[in-house]
Amino acid sequence: MASSGAVPFWRAAGMTYITYSNICANLVRNCLKEPHKAEALSREKVHFSLSKWVDGKPEKPTVRSDTSEH
Amino acid sequence: MAMAAALRREGRRLAQPINALQSHTSLISQDQAPHGARSISTQIVRNRMKSVKNIQKITKAMKMVAASKLRAVQTRAENSRGLWQPFTALLGDNPSADVKKSVIVTISSDKGLCGGINSTSVKISRVLHKLNSGPDRVTKYVILGEKAKAQLVRDSKKDIELSLTELQKNPLNYTQVSVLADDILKNVEYDALRVVFNKFHSVVSFLPTVSTVLSPEAIEKEAEAGGKLGELDSYEIEGGETKSEILQNLAEFQFSCVMYNAVLENACSEQGARMSAMDSSSRNAGEMLDRLTLTYNRTRQASITTELIEIISGASALTG
Numbered sequence: 001m002a003s004s005g006a007v008p009f010w011r012a013a014g015m016t017y018i019t020y021s022n023i024c025a026n027l028v029r030n031c032l033k034e035p036h037k038a039e040a041l042s043r044e045k046v047h048f049s050l051s052k053w054v055d056g057k058p059e060k061p062t063v064r065s066d067t068s069e070h
Numbered sequence: 071m072a073m074a075a076a077l078r079r080e081g082r083r084l085a086q087p088i089n090a091l092q093s094h095t096s097l098i099s100q101d102q103a104p105h106g107a108r109s110i111s112t113q114i115v116r117n118r119m120k121s122v123k124n125i126q127k128i129t130k131a132m133k134m135v136a137a138s139k140l141r142a143v144q145t146r147a148e149n150s151r152g153l154w155q156p157f158t159a160l161l162g163d164n165p166s167a168d169v170k171k172s173v174i175v176t177i178s179s180d181k182g183l184c185g186g187i188n189s190t191s192v193k194i195s196r197v198l199h200k201l202n203s204g205p206d207r208v209t210k211y212v213i214l215g216e217k218a219k220a221q222l223v224r225d226s227k228k229d230i231e232l233s234l235t236e237l238q239k240n241p242l243n244y245t246q247v248s249v250l251a252d253d254i255l256k257n258v259e260y261d262a263l264r265v266v267f268n269k270f271h272s273v274v275s276f277l278p279t280v281s282t283v284l285s286p287e288a289i290e291k292e293a294e295a296g297g298k299l300g301e302l303d304s305y306e307i308e309g310g311e312t313k314s315e316i317l318q319n320l321a322e323f324q325f326s327c328v329m330y331n332a333v334l335e336n337a338c339s340e341q342g343a344r345m346s347a348m349d350s351s352s353r354n355a356g357e358m359l360d361r362l363t364l365t366y367n368r369t370r371q372a373s374i375t376t377e378l379i380e381i382i383s384g385a386s387a388l389t390g
Contacts, residue, residue, distance in 0.1 A: 017319040018252040018326050022245060044245035049236045050253055056227040061235070064249060 115366045119359060126355035132183070133348035140273070140341035146242070147270055147334040153327040154281070161289065161324065162298040165282050169261035172202040172209045173231070175254065175329070177267040177336045178218030180235055185343035187268045187276055187336070188217040194278045195266045199226065202264075212254055214333070231258050242337060244330050251326035261288045263325060267332040268339035274346055276339040281332060283325045286317035 010020045029040045051061035176195040178188040195211065195218070202209045210231040213219045219233050234250060254263075263283040268276040284292065290313075293299040307316055 011315075016252055016255060017322040018248045018255070021323065022248055022252075025245070043241075044243050045240040046246045046249050047236060047239045048234050048246065048250055050232065050234050050250075052232055052257065053227070053230040056230070058230075058233060063236075064253070 129348045129352040136341045136345040147338040150331045157324045171261045173260040175212045175265045176218045178215035179340040180216045185347045187343045192221045247330040248326040251329045265332045267336040270338035273342040281328045
């Protein structure tokens with residue numbers, strides 16, 4: 001297995017398996033040819049807002065969104 | 071939602087003229103119209119009929135929208151079931167696992183007007199919370215969607231760890247849900263994650279469902295105890311990874327897959343519930359309209375009759 005050597009490295013970088021597999025998936029998507037590539041990339045949009053709660057009160061929500069980046 | 075508030079306000083306003091109308095009709099029947107009044111104004115009834123008709127139009131349109139959204143999300147939800155099934159085949163579902171730190175992930179919708187699906191998942195979450203809390207056991211909530219948040223804030227805001235909203239701005243996709251699952255994993259400590267959602271069964275039936283994702287340590291503990299997880303040792307591990315590394319990767323991936331399926335199933339149930347709720351409310355509006363039309367016509371008829379009698383008796387008084 002080619003990836004087995006890489007495991008300790010992305011773990012040490014503070015990534016979870018989910019982040020790692022997302023990066024890999026994005027790489028694969030970027031390998032597509034043009035009409036399909038734009039379609040696949042536009043399909044996978046991230047948008048949600050997250051707020052942590054401390055002592056029964058919500059903190060200011062942080063918005064995770066990549067619509068502005070593209 | 072602004073519309074819900076408008077509907078509710080409309081309902082409250084509507085409640086009054088009904089009584090007013092009844093008192094009017096009772097006045098007619100007893101022939102005790104206020105002094106000097108010739109006939110009763112039907113303006114109020116006409117206005118109400120107009121507003122009920124408008125509400126019916128709105129609910130019909132919402133039903134159509136929900137139906138078309140449902141069709142799109144239903145196929146995705148059904149396809150996504152293939153993602154968690156292998157995990158359940160490999161690791162099994164362990165809802166009864168006895169762990170110290172449980173995290174309940176309650177999935178609900180951001181918008182209302184969709185029947186009881188949100189209260190169902192909140193109720194199930196409360197039961198799970200009660201079952202899993204004890205002297206040395208901690209249970210926390212992670213909430214997806216505005217509606218469950220609004221309900222859980224009331225009695226257990228101390229136990230809320232995270233809340234996530236605005237999920238459905240773009241069509242749901244795996245990348246989004248996996249980033250979300252990642253954020254949850256990074257922000258909570260857990261031995262077991264219990265995902266509560268409404269599983270879509272048909273347009274009118276949703277099964278409240280709990281999926282349990284155990285942390286790698288909890289899996290190993292369960293594996294030692296035997297049962298289905300005891301068979302894990304019979305698998306051969308390729309590459310240089312240790313069993314605990316594999317288990318950790320698996321648990322993380324399992325969580326994101328379970329979340330993806332759960333979010334889709336819940337979105338599907340939401341649209342289905344909204345569809346049936348809107349269907350019954352437009353039917354209700356139709357019934358109300360029928361009743362109103364009947365009262366309106368009866369009142370109109372009565373006033374015409376009164377006028378006729380007045381004219382005829384006036385004429386006969388002149389000739390006689």
